[in-house]
Amino acid sequence: MASIREMRQRIRSVKNLAQVTKALETVSASYVRKATQKVQASRPYADKAWELLLHLASQPGHTNLHPLLANRPEVNSILVVMITSDRGLAGAYNINMFREVYNRFGKSPVPVSYVAVGKKGRDMLIRRRMSLIADFIHLPGSVSYIDVSPIGRLVVDDFLKGDFDEVYLGYTHFHSMARQEPTITRLLPLEVKAAQENGRYGKVEETNHRSVFSYEPGQEELLSDLVPRFISLQVYHAVLSAQASEHAARMVAMRNASDNASELIKHLNLEYNKVRQNMITNDMLDIAGGAEALSQAAEE
């Protein structure tokens, strides 16, 4: 059995750990709230932008509206944007995302390249020797549209150059505190119809305006401005959702760790008290024995 000092030290270190996990849990809880608020706040814009694209798509002759909306007949290479966190201690958050991406694209017949958002994801991709074309790490904690728009721009440019024929976005979708789900969606070419069925941007109001838009400036220019912007917006949304998920996952992981720690402390305390009691009993026996011996000696 461990000595009493060792035990005391052990208890103290576990208590310290519990304090740290507890603090991380509280911090994450507040981050989750902030992140979900941001998701909510950017929703009106996303909804409206989506509605606008749908109106455009229902225009006559929309099939070749814009190169970013057109499916390519042959898919020769794929780009995947994977969003993970910079920091660990978030349970299975990062590994789940990676696994989802790996299952989907790991055995793809056409070459797949990756853009990593978040350090953990980047490290995992490098370790597996995947072809990594760019990484975006150390995004600020409260990310704004400006911070992520370079990701959108990069993706759109490479797609238009013909480097990639399809672009996918992998991120962890935040359903609730208890449920986050790794999700992969197609970013490019933008599929106006299919995404509507997903209902990711809520229900879009049906309009009965079948009339044709006039464009100012020209249709070409306007769409070249609008579509990439919408792509960036989708990335932005994904990053927000992923951040909310990350913090939720960390919170749950930290809560489990705190619970385990307090369990362990209870167990250790019990053990410690037993040892201590045992020691006291022994001491008492010693003293009693000593006193007995003394009094016997005095009698003689």
Add this chain to the structure above:
Amino acid sequence: MPMRCEIVSQDRSVFSGEADMVVLPGTEGVMGILPRHSPVLSSLNYGLIRVRYKDTEQIFTVAGGVVEVLPDRVTILADAAENVQEIDIQRAETARQRAEELLRQAADDPKMSEKFLEVEAALRRSTLRLNAARRFGRVSGRDKND
């Protein structure tokens, strides 16, 4: 018959309500939109949006974006938008000075050329906000109350 007007920026919904007339800074010129306007899709410039309803008028600054006009609806997707009443003149002034300062530094430094545009945009934005706030902001609002 009023139409529905919505102004949303990337981080929030700035305005949502009825309007009799909306004046917008389109890239091809200022447009005044009345109800039953034919559908238009236009990009927006830096400038002011005026939303008139009955005898009230609300003014917003907008720093670029897109507008979708439908017969019964005007939807503005702004890169940044703000109600003039919300603009804090003090803060707008310091933002403008900061941008000017940065711009001066950037002009000398070739490495900053990329940043130059960014700062220039920031300067344009803050000048716009400041002018708008001076003209239509809280001060004039207070005058009305007096």
